[in-house]
Amino acid sequence: MRWGSAGAAGAALAVIAGAFGAHALAERLDAHALSLWETAARYLMYASLALILVGLAAAGRPHPLLPAAGWALALGGAVFSGSLFALALGAPRTLGAVTPLGGLGMIGGFLLLALALRR
Numbered sequence: 372m373r374w375g376s377a378g379a380a381g382a383a384l385a386v387i388a389g390a391f392g393a394h395a396l397a398e399r400l401d402a403h404a405l406s407l408w409e410t411a412a413r414y415l416m417y418a419s420l421a422l423i424l425v426g427l428a429a430a431g432r433p434h435p436l437l438p439a440a441g442w443a444l445a446l447g448g449a450v451f452s453g454s455l456f457a458l459a460l461g462a463p464r465t466l467g468a469v470t471p472l473g474g475l476g477m478i479g480g481f482l483l484l485a486l487a488l489r490r
């Protein structure tokens with residue numbers, strides 16, 4: 372997997388989502404929904420920047436934990452942010468039960484990245 376490219380695409384998507392929320396959704400969503408949208412965009416950016424780091428680390432000093440870090444960050448970011456985007460747009464509140472799983476995925480990805488970069 373090309374983690375750097377995936378991270379750069381995710382970062383672009385995070386900027387697009389943030390701008391869309393600030394401009395197109397600002398008049399359509401209540402304050403709570405806008406807050407969810409902003410949180411989703413912000414954490415998508417965090418996960419995307421970390422994926423860029425995974426890609427740079429893999430290119431410079433490959434480590435066996437880097438692919439796992441990349442997958443955890445990518446899937447965790449998608450689940451966390453995706454569920455918050457959906458909730459902001461009116462998805463059933465029960466979808467919120469999967470949001471913490473995405474957060475755990477991102478946390479795991481960051482910890483795996485830390486271990487891979489530790490040496």
